[in-house]
Amino acid sequence: MIRDITIGQYYQTDSLLHRLDPRTKLVGTLVFIVSLFIAGNWLCYALAAVWLAGMIRLSRVPLSFIVRGLKAVMILLLISVGFNLFLTNGETVLVRFWIFRITLEGLRQAFFMALRLIFLIMGSSLMTLTTTPNQLTDGLETGLGFLKKIRVPIHEIAMMMSIALRFIPILIEETDKIMKAQMARGADFETGNLIERAKALVPILVPLFISAFRRATDLAMAMEARCYHGGEARTRMKPLVYETRDRMTYLAFAAYLAAMIALNRIF
Template sequence: MLRDITLGQYYPAKSIIHQLDPRVKLVTTILYIISLFVAKGIAGYAVATVFLVMVVKMSKVPFRYITKGLKAVIMILMITVIFNLFMVNGEVELWRFGFLRITDKGLRTAVFMAIRLIYLIIGSSIMTLTTTPNDLTDGLEKLLGPLKKVRVPVHEIAMIMSIALRFIPILLEETDKIMKAQTARGADFESGNLIQKAKAMVPLLVPLFISAFRRANDLAMAMEARCYHGGDGRTKMKPLHYESRDKMAYGVSWGYLLLMAVLSFAQGFYGVMLL
């Protein structure tokens, strides 16, 4: 049951995308998100689609896995589409029922908005699916490095993030275990009304809290025993450094964003012709 939740959802595979430096993936994801907001016409979205399909293909992550992330936001997606569909006022009326009306402009905005949101989620899931949480925080720490100059505790933030991420599967497993142990003692987590269900959670939550604190204590002790004292002067076992493929990937990402910008600019010029 709980095993099926894919939080910090890394999908192990051997692909060029998996091998890329996490910084490249972070930056590319941000660039991709920007590009989606830059895009205006069909041409722009077509290029964004091609780019996304290529990356997905190269990552060797099954498509089923990627779309899993979409299920969580389907409600938001629906609401956005419906609002845009009925609220945006255009010139050509396509359908009317009482005060509800759909116009060409509304339809177009709704469709593009849906595509934009879906691509946004797929784009960022590709990053989390192909990067281990540790790599991700490493990359983030390195990217945010300059902020240290303005006294932002970048290393500590990254450490907190990686510990939190590391603990998600552990606590999930622990929850699963305690749930089973209490079920074996006749506990029932499923039936009953809301209050009964909430009460049934006590035998689960108390041990879980205790275990979380115990683990946190143990970890703090282990870190102290190894003389951990924060980021200053700390070296890494696997320092991040750019390979030629990373540089190429940067080139492709920036080139892509440039292309999107040009397309959007051209759209501004020729307007309706490109839709």
């Protein structure tokens, strides 16, 4: 049961977006998010919608997959819409009851905020759907390499991320094993109130942590034995190289951002 959990929601298929360099996708997503915050009128949002639809089309990921990601943030979405709806001051009052007023400006603001959040989430989940966690860490490491100059241990952070990814399934399996062992000895994880259930988890967490630490020691030794000594003088088996498609994508995103700024200025 517990093994069914999947972390990182990569959608396996072959598309232009899948083949792009992870760095390109990271920058692209960032540009898209920035553009959403620039957008200030209907035309801007229309442009963003068309752009996003185009990207989704190119990615060959079914729309239902991307929409699914929205469910998790539904509450956040409703709260921010609510705040904007009721707390924006404006001239034209549409509805008034008790201490609340809904103004035309508020309605507009709330609607834009909802669109902005929905686009933002769809845009960034499109990136995780088309990039394997490994490519993502690679992209982060190479793309943020300049941070090394200000002593940010970017290689170490990327290494930690990829090791964490490798051990997630192992630790999940282990949790399952410990749970079964405890259940065989009469532990009860399914009844009782929230506090009782949380308490029942302690006998799972303690052995899990101990074993995780033991694994960490073993792994550190194995890495040392294979001459690991940080990112210095390290070569790569799969170095990231920009292709023509990446350059084209950068150009396209630059054009998109320029169009967004222009639309916002002119209207």
